[in-house]
Structures are given as C-alpha cells and as structure tokens.
Amino acid sequence: MTSPFVPGTSVHVEGRPGGPLAGLxxxxxxxxxxxxxxxxxxxxxxxxxxxxxxxxxxxxxxxxxxxxxxxxxxxxxxxxxxxxxxxxxxxxxxxxxxxxxxxxxxxxxxxxxxxxxxxxxxxxxxxxxxxxxxxxxxxxxxxxxxxxxxxxxxxxxxxxxxxxxxxxxxxxxxxxxxxxxxxQEAIGPAVPDRLVIATDAFGFADPATAEALEPLLDRLKRLVPEWREEVMAPQGLSTWSRAQRTLQPVEAWQTFRPWVERDNPRFAFGVARGLVLASMTPESELGWAALVRREARGRLRHLLPPGTILAMPTTPFPAPKAGLPLPDLDGIRAAINMLCAHGGLAGHPQVSIPGATVDGRPIGLSLLAARGADALLVRTALALEKS
The missing domain is CATH 3.90.1300.10 (Amidase signature (AS) domain)
Known part of the structure; x- marks a missing residue:
C-alpha cells in the first residue's frame, strides 16, 4: 500500500484568513x-x-x-x-x-x-x-x-x-x-418527515452487511416521525445497473476519444478494455439504457418528495482485499454497481454515513433525498451522530 498523495508532488496553498473553514x-x-x-x-x-x-x-x-x-x-x-x-x-x-x-x-x-x-x-x-x-x-x-x-x-x-x-x-x-x-446553503435544523427503507437494496447486500446496519437504521427510525419499506427499483437493481454500465462508459469513451486518437496513451489493461468495449456499444443498447434512466428518474421522484429520505446500504459488502487477480474483480465491481447505479441515472443527492462494521471493516449507510435537498441529508447525518 502507498501514500495517498500523488507521487512527486508538493502542494501547499494557504486559505483566506478568517473564513468559516479557517484552521481546516x-x-x-x-x-x-x-x-x-x-x-x-x-x-x-x-x-x-x-x-x-x-x-x-x-x-x-x-x-x-x-x-x-x-x-x-x-x-x-x-x-x-x-x-x-x-x-x-x-x-x-x-x-x-x-x-x-x-x-x-x-x-x-x-x-x-x-x-x-x-x-x-x-x-x-x-x-x-x-x-x-x-x-x-x-x-x-x-x-x-x-x-x-x-x-x-x-x-x-x-x-x-x-x-x-x-x-x-x-x-x-x-x-x-x-x-x-x-x-452554498446553511445546514438548518430540519430533519426528515418520512423515511423509506429500500428493501431490494438491503436484500441484495450481503446478510452480514444488512445485519450490521440494523442498529444505525433503528436510530434513524427514531429520528423520523414515520417510516415504511419500499422496493427502490421495480424493474430490478440489475436493470438499473446494466443501464448505467451502458451509458457511463460510452460517455467516458466520447470524453477521452480525442486524446486517445491523438496521443495513443498508455493504459492499464482493465481501463483500456473498458474504453474499447464502450466504443463498440450499439445504438440500440444506448436507446434502451436511456429509457431505463427515464424510468429510474421517475421512480425516485415518486419515492422522494420533499421531506422524505431513503435509506440503503452504500455498498453490498465491506472493502475487498487489495491485489486480487483481474478475473476476480469483474464480479466485485458489478455487485458494487448494483447499489450505486441510481446515482448516475437519476442524479439525486446521497450521503454515506459511517458507524457499522463487518469483521472489523467499515460499511456505510446511505441516505438519499429529493434533488436539491442535499442540506437535509447533511443535517440528518448530524442528528444521527448525536442520537
């Protein structure tokens, strides 16, 4: 394992004196x-x-x-x-x-x-x-x-x-x-009026992960006046995941294509493979994925009116071991994407909150809200830490 900092770099820029984040x-x-x-x-x-x-x-x-x-x-x-x-x-x-x-x-x-x-x-x-x-x-x-x-x-x-x-x-x-x-918004005192628990997301997570998040979820239920269980993705989390794994790589290819074609850069195998596969995605797949994205956006608008939050595991399991062979990684990435695809598809704010572990490794509980209700999620995280 290595330092988190970019090798060979030294960066230091002082912040403005007296600002709200002075000292950080x-x-x-x-x-x-x-x-x-x-x-x-x-x-x-x-x-x-x-x-x-x-x-x-x-x-x-x-x-x-x-x-x-x-x-x-x-x-x-x-x-x-x-x-x-x-x-x-x-x-x-x-x-x-x-x-x-x-x-x-x-x-x-x-x-x-x-x-x-x-x-x-x-x-x-x-x-x-x-x-x-x-x-x-x-x-x-x-x-x-x-x-x-x-x-x-x-x-x-x-x-x-x-x-x-x-x-x-x-x-x-x-x-x-x-x-x-x-x-650019004050984090006010309001907490949510309603909580939706995504049963399909908890069902997809490893049983040990779902169990580890229960105490956090119980504390959250005590903060919110009413709660209920719902399926987040009626079409299936796998359908949402496949759509995002179609749309995002194609956009990435479009972003990096001019650089690739101009400079023929070096890539690790997995990155190069992903760009090559994205470049061959048929238009019919893109059209299908765009329709799924529209469905996902409609579903989350329905589930998350103002004042409502949704709870789900951030990831289906804690951190895997480092240095696994390439063939082992595809399934891990696909499983993680099952609980992340909605972010890119629908664009709702999401906060991951710590406080649970599986075999000593952290696992996060995620909260989603209506588009623009980012501050409500931050305030809920504050309230949950103090509960």
Whole structure:
C-alpha cells in the first residue's frame, strides 16, 4: 500500500484568513485543477500531454476562499475509471480502517488521506460511486451532491451526465461545515418527515452487511416521525445497473476519444478494455439504457418528495482485499454497481454515513433525498451522530 498523495508532488496553498473553514486542511483529488500544478488524472500520459492549469478549479477555490488550506493532491483511479482504488501507475492508497484491503475508488487517495488524519476534509468526484464507495470502505462521511448543483469548472470530466464533485470528513460537524460552504446553503435544523427503507437494496447486500446496519437504521427510525419499506427499483437493481454500465462508459469513451486518437496513451489493461468495449456499444443498447434512466428518474421522484429520505446500504459488502487477480474483480465491481447505479441515472443527492462494521471493516449507510435537498441529508447525518 502507498501514500495517498500523488507521487512527486508538493502542494501547499494557504486559505483566506478568517473564513468559516479557517484552521481546516484539505486535499484535492488529482482531477481538480490547482494553479501551477499539473492535473495528472492518475495516468502518466494525461499528465504529460495536457497543459498545466493557470487557475484553481471552482471547488478548490471555494474551499480556499472559505479559509481552508490545501495541502496535497491525491491519487485517483486512472482517469477516474475505477471503483476499487487500485492504480497500476501510482499504487493503492492505504485503507487505515481495513489494512490490506482496498480503499475504494476512484477517489481513493482523498478518502485515504482523511481516514489517516492527514487532512480534515478532501475533494473527490463521483460519477458511478467514486465518493460513496470509498466513504463506505474507509468509514467516512461522504456526499454525492445533486447532479448539476456544483460548478465543475476545472474538474477533469469523465461522463458529464453523471459527473459530480463530492467531499469526505471523519466527523459530522466538519462534514456539515464543509457542506455549507460547497452547497452554498446553511445546514438548518430540519430533519426528515418520512423515511423509506429500500428493501431490494438491503436484500441484495450481503446478510452480514444488512445485519450490521440494523442498529444505525433503528436510530434513524427514531429520528423520523414515520417510516415504511419500499422496493427502490421495480424493474430490478440489475436493470438499473446494466443501464448505467451502458451509458457511463460510452460517455467516458466520447470524453477521452480525442486524446486517445491523438496521443495513443498508455493504459492499464482493465481501463483500456473498458474504453474499447464502450466504443463498440450499439445504438440500440444506448436507446434502451436511456429509457431505463427515464424510468429510474421517475421512480425516485415518486419515492422522494420533499421531506422524505431513503435509506440503503452504500455498498453490498465491506472493502475487498487489495491485489486480487483481474478475473476476480469483474464480479466485485458489478455487485458494487448494483447499489450505486441510481446515482448516475437519476442524479439525486446521497450521503454515506459511517458507524457499522463487518469483521472489523467499515460499511456505510446511505441516505438519499429529493434533488436539491442535499442540506437535509447533511443535517440528518448530524442528528444521527448525536442520537
């Protein structure tokens, strides 16, 4: 296992004195521009073949303006095309909550740095689960905001219809302070009126994971006036997953195709294979997947009117071992995507909350809300920590 920081880099930018985040330190995933430093994207040829930025990414600048000090850039899965946190070029950051196991990706270094106490908060990105999964595996608070809510200027894209910028923290109070700045909204006192428990998501999770989350779920039920059980994906979680695994890779291919065709960059086998397969996706598959996305958006709008939250496991199991053979990884990634696909499909905000373990390894409980109700989820996380 390796350091969470990008090899060979040294970054330090002081925050504005007296801001609401004064005294906090943060790191930024190596997809976010930092003026005067290359944005490497976890691939040596991307770093070599793209210009050094002259301005900070919006999210980096927002944290600096609020008083937080930037101390590092962090490792990412190669061009953000990963979910486990293993980078063939830069290594696998340590998961201090589960040594010998993956930290989760693609915001692996950002999660690892916070979990190790090397910074107070960090910026990540989430397209297909890249904040939610490492938050679960490393025992952190993590958020995938409402799609389109944050300004992504200066953030390296992957699949724009699913891309978001998110962040991590070890405790709910710090998480709320950072959330108020990046969401540009006060984290008020309101808690949800209704709770929906996604029975299909809990049913898909490993039995040990579902059982480990029960105490957190019981505390959540006591916070909310009423709760009920519902199936989140009537078409099947596997249908939603297949649709997202069709749409997202094709968008990623469209994003990186000009670079690939111009510069013929080096890739790890798994990343290259994914781009090649995406490039051959037939139009009929894309049309089908677009219809499933429309269904998923309608279903979550129905389940999540204002004042309602939905609870589900963030991941179906805790962090797998690091360094597994390639043939073992496809099934692991597919299972993780079963509980993450809705994020890219429907764009609702989601917060992963720590507080449970399986065999000593963390597992997160996720809360979803209506689009735009990000602050309600952050406030619920605060209330749950104090309950």
């Amino acid at each position: 330190t943060f790191a930024a995933k190596d997809l976010f521009d930092v003026a005067g430093h290359v944005t490497g994207g976890g691939n040596p040829d991307w770093a070599r073949q793209n210009p050094v930025p002259s301005r900070h990414a919006w999210a980096v600048q927002a944290l600096l303006d609020a008083g937080a000090t930037l101390t590092a850039k962090t490792i990412t899965d190669e061009v953000s095309l990963g979910i486990l946190g293993e980078n063939a070029f830069e290594g696998t950051p340590l998961n201090p909550a589960a040594p010998g196991h993956v930290p989760g990706g693609s915001s692996s270094g950002s999660a690892s740095a916070v979990a190790q106490g090397l910074c107070d908060t960090s910026l990540g990105t989430d397209t297909g689960g890249s904040v939610r999964v490492p938050a679960s595996f490393c025992g952190l608070y993590g958020i995938r905001p409402t799609h389109g809510r944050l300004d992504l200027t200066g953030m390296m894209p992957q699949a724009p219809s699913s891309d978001t910028a998110g962040w991590f923290a070890r405790d709910a109070a710090t998480f709320a302070r950072v959330s108020a700045v990046l969401l």
